[in-house]
Amino acid sequence: METRITKLLGIRYPIIQGGMAWVAEHHLAAAVSNAGGMGLIGAGGAPASFVREEIRKAKEITDQPFGVNIMLMNPEADEIAKVVVEEGVKVVTTGAGNPGKYMAMWKEAGVRVIPVIASVAMAKMMERSGADAVVAEGTESGGHIGAATTMTLVPQVADAVRIPVIAAGGIGDGRGLAAAMMLGAEAVQMGTRFLVAKESVIHENYKKKVIAARDIDSEVTGLSHGHPVRQLRNAMTREYLKLEKEGAPFEELEQLTLGALRKAVVEGDTVNGTLMAGQIAGLVSREQTCAEMIQEIMEQAQKLLKR
DSSP: OHHHHHHHTTTTSEEOOOOTTTOOHHHHHHHHHHHHEEEEEEOOOOHHHHHHHHHHHHHOOOOOEEEEEEEETTTHHHHHHHHHHHHTOOOOEEEESOOOOHHHHHHHOOEEEEEEESHHHHHHHHHHHHOOOOEEEOTSSSSESSSOOOOHHHHHHHEEEEESSEEEEOOOSHHHHHHHOOOOOOOEEESHHTBBBBTTOOHHHHHHHHHHOOOTEEEEOGGGGGGGEEEEEOHHHHHHHHHHHHTTOOHHHHHHTTTTHIIIIIIOOOTTSSOOGGGGGGGSOOBBBBHHHHHHHHHHHHHHOOO
């Protein structure tokens, strides 16, 4: 299935793995790339030295293209932007900010720049600044989210920009890929489905929660202070939402989530940890290898698109 995105990134299938902090490390990124998609190493809030090490480890187990996702609020974002160039990474996705100040450096090094956006206005701004494509991410996604749904955002972004659009949010199988193509996207980005990949290093407790999740089991915290996050409900989210309702200050709420993602991913704490996952978690029913997932998704999508 050739699109402008597969040609741009040099990949076989129009499937990109989300750059999830604490989750998207070298094993998962390499496995997705080896299976014909585009794997991403998620820098999250990690130091530049850690990102460099992850890039080098990924190169040891794949000769296929892979990228790095940079959260621009990371205090070491400037250094990570340089590491990408120094290590010869050719694809960067960005979130939580405007990557404009790195654009000239990345372009000179031949890096493909793909910002994650949640509005038409941001998509247009990124196109003007030189982005090669954008990820239009709907509110169905896990983690930090915008307000528009994937169904409404993707076609409006596709109409507004000339660069290719990648759809994200609520996509977990071949039906989602086919639907995204019909909306004007030329690839999809998936996170939640890859949480339960056999190559994913997250704790088994976390994986089991995603597999057991129903369609109604995600909820959004942080709406009161403008930083909404979608995750699976647990004791922590219930306490957070209770405090939000009572008007607790941001500082108090922040203390509740400090280190909570690590608790879930590394320690398997499904009670007090942050179990980031999208609304599509209810569709995720079993653990598979990345190759099995991608093959299944592509076969289903191609059958639907041929109808």
